[in-house]
Amino acid sequence: MILVVVTLLVTATAVTDLLARMRPDLKLDEIQIKIRSWWVMAGLFLFAVTVDNRLAYGLVGLICYLSLKEYFTIIPTTSADRGALFWAYLTVPIQFYWIASGWFMMAILFIPVYVFLILPARQILAGETTEFVARTARILWGVVLFVFSLSHLALFLSLGTVDGRAVGGRELLLYVVFLTEVNDVGSFLTGTSLGRHKISPKVSPNKTWEGFLGGLAVTVAGAVLLRFLTPFAVSRAAFAGLCIAIAGFFGDLCVSAVKRDVGVKDSGDFVPGHGGILDRVDSLTYTAPLFFHYVRYLYY
Structure with missing residues (x-):
């Protein structure tokens, strides 16, 4: 599990740094700061999950x-x-x-x-x-x-292990958390580089159909590649990735609508590069319960 998370973070860091050098016009400073913050957050999260419930x-x-x-x-x-x-x-x-x-x-x-x-x-x-x-x-x-x-x-x-397999609740937790973040980063990168058609400009002006579809594609691919953390076959992993991408998108929009309603850009500055903590967990408010009940219905 730790190797997977570190590999994902190293890959994300390398890709964004390379893009920043090749395409300075994309202005990737924000996403680079986000990824650095995720190194710290992921370290704390992995320590807590792997050491003691x-x-x-x-x-x-x-x-x-x-x-x-x-x-x-x-x-x-x-x-x-x-x-x-x-x-x-x-x-x-x-x-x-x-x-x-x-x-x-x-x-x-x-x-x-x-x-x-x-x-x-x-x-x-x-x-x-x-x-x-x-x-x-x-x-x-x-x-x-x-x-x-x-x-x-x-x-x-x-959640225990599934039918005596080597995967269970801890692996499924890491799966949904990191796919949610993969969707976030994938949507940001594709939306920044290719985004033209806005989805809901009054709620979140930077959200585009290109970014949404790019995030969805990356998340589905990631869900299939990381299915060894789950009991899923390819089809169920792809469907899980699809659900996580769509749910994460609406979780993000939902919190954006709240901030728009009360007239704030960021809910706070708790996490460097991410704004407030709401800006970090917005997608998880939708993906965590949806994925939990999907898994529990199928396997427990």
């Missing part, structure tokens, strides 16, 4: 907390939301308690059912009805996207 749970839990916190700093909130915000933050340790204890059903139902009912009730007790629906929906949406969806990264570690 508890470290991995802690790392993913920290990512969920920081993502939720960053989201709450950019959306409008009022003093009447304080109680609900407290309970929203509390969902992080509770959700990871269910995951770490192996209580899969509660990990899947806790936020979509119980938190969905509890947070509006807490908002009612605040006694403020002005924009009740909008205020409550903003908080709930953040919890679902940045706690529930991202916590699926930790749920991969609860």
